Amino acid sequence: MDTIQMSHSVDAEFIRQVEQESGQNVSLCYQCGNCTAGCPYTEFYDIPVSQIMRGLQAGQRDKLMSCRSIWLCATCESCTTRCPNNIDVARIMDILRHMARKAGKTPEKEVKTFCDAFLDSVRHHGRVFEMGLMTKYMTRTGRFLTDMDLSVKVLPKRKLAMTPHNIVGKKSIAKIFERYNREGGE
Amino acid sequence: MSDTLRFAYYPGCSGQGTSIEYDQSTRAICKALGIELVDIPDWSCCGSTPAHTVDHVLSGALSARNILQAESLQDVRGIITPCPSCLTNLKTASHRMRDAAFKAKVDSLLDKPCRNDLPIMSVLQVIYQELGPEAVKAKVTNPLTGLKVAPYYGCIMNRPPEIMDFDDCENPIAMDRLMEAVGAEVMPFPLKVECCGASYGIAKNEVVTKLSGKLLDIAVDCGAKSMVTACPLCQMNLDMRQDQINRANGSKHSIPIFYYTQLIGLALGMNGSSLMLDKLFVNPSTVIREMKASQAAAAS
Numbered sequence: 001m002d003t004i005q006m007s008h009s010v011d012a013e014f015i016r017q018v019e020q021e022s023g024q025n026v027s028l029c030y031q032c033g034n035c036t037a038g039c040p041y042t043e044f045y046d047i048p049v050s051q052i053m054r055g056l057q058a059g060q061r062d063k064l065m066s067c068r069s070i071w072l073c074a075t076c077e078s079c080t081t082r083c084p085n086n087i088d089v090a091r092i093m094d095i096l097r098h099m100a101r102k103a104g105k106t107p108e109k110e111v112k113t114f115c116d117a118f119l120d121s122v123r124h125h126g127r128v129f130e131m132g133l134m135t136k137y138m139t140r141t142g143r144f145l146t147d148m149d150l151s152v153k154v155l156p157k158r159k160l161a162m163t164p165h166n167i168v169g170k171k172s173i174a175k176i177f178e179r180y181n182r183e184g185g186e
Numbered sequence: 187m188s189d190t191l192r193f194a195y196y197p198g199c200s201g202q203g204t205s206i207e208y209d210q211s212t213r214a215i216c217k218a219l220g221i222e223l224v225d226i227p228d229w230s231c232c233g234s235t236p237a238h239t240v241d242h243v244l245s246g247a248l249s250a251r252n253i254l255q256a257e258s259l260q261d262v263r264g265i266i267t268p269c270p271s272c273l274t275n276l277k278t279a280s281h282r283m284r285d286a287a288f289k290a291k292v293d294s295l296l297d298k299p300c301r302n303d304l305p306i307m308s309v310l311q312v313i314y315q316e317l318g319p320e321a322v323k324a325k326v327t328n329p330l331t332g333l334k335v336a337p338y339y340g341c342i343m344n345r346p347p348e349i350m351d352f353d354d355c356e357n358p359i360a361m362d363r364l365m366e367a368v369g370a371e372v373m374p375f376p377l378k379v380e381c382c383g384a385s386y387g388i389a390k391n392e393v394v395t396k397l398s399g400k401l402l403d404i405a406v407d408c409g410a411k412s413m414v415t416a417c418p419l420c421q422m423n424l425d426m427r428q429d430q431i432n433r434a435n436g437s438k439h440s441i442p443i444f445y446y447t448q449l450i451g452l453a454l455g456m457n458g459s460s461l462m463l464d465k466l467f468v469n470p471s472t473v474i475r476e477m478k479a480s481q482a483a484a485a486s
Contacts, residue, residue: 078379122231122233127202159203169230176295183294
């Protein structure tokens, strides 16, 4: 188990920022472990969700910003639903990921690339273009064999459009992204 | 608000692609059940999971644009969608916009502010609450007697309960009751709200093969010969990736994963092709043949 030297490493501004952006009071967590017990992702995490909450109380910015768990949370809402103190834990996981993105920390690059490719598709077409999303993901990650086994099954089903579904108001979607970026987004 | 069951319909992007059979069967049964769907004009993507993992205001705005588009429709009782991911994004955006400061930030990204006064529900909620299982049962012409099915809701149709405000967040029963109403045999399935691995099929495939593999294992252990879902992503993970799951886990599952709308459609007498049963990856014909055989045996 890691030992943390609290006298040097508590970042009170980090705690304040997470609380403000998530609207949650992190000191309410009394470490019952219910979130971790119900989390389907614990086996893939480097830090279980209850320990993320504890690290947050202790202001461990660097440790949490670089952990893999916040990128692997699927927002299944088990933790939020089961927290006896009504802490929206999944929302905190989201906020931590937002902050990690802005800090340029991406220990799970494929996950980030998938999200970015998805949103690029929305920005350009107004709706997700599934084939285009896959192509962009594979090009950006170099993982050209991703789901190759599925292509022989999927293509004959004729479920996937070969061209994007552009909406009439796609400019209004592009504007949402432009305004967001102007106001300090990515 | 109008008394007729007329709703603004949000199909969601996957309804035009990987879950086209869900959209098609949803439209078919809603028509048969007297629910009028008016497509939201020029609807756009809600941003799904990627948007809310990047920023909550951006995610809110992508959903709010659709709420805004729906507000241009006359005499609709609310917005409905078949997809739980779209549903949670629309409902979360609407819920958070009750906070004036959050709404101001969302509105600043939109062409014009939305009213945010339309109720938002899943198609499942409307069928279950506005019509009810008895009304569905009354229209059944082809009961699915002998179909052993495990109902799988996925994680976010009912959670978190403060926002989703429908059914039970740990043990939902809406699909169970509707499946019973159409004559299927509903298996007790304890993993109704466990996560299938969500959108990690592409970026972290081992997450999906492990989590969805567990769902298939337990469903079969519970005696199910098929599963029924209400979520395009859950369905895709369990159905399209079933071979990947088998390879990763050394299992040999071959169980069809239906949408609940397809099964209701079958019970209402619609044919398999109009419900796009041929779009499912695990061929359901064996299960359907067995169901018909057991019906014939019971009748003789």
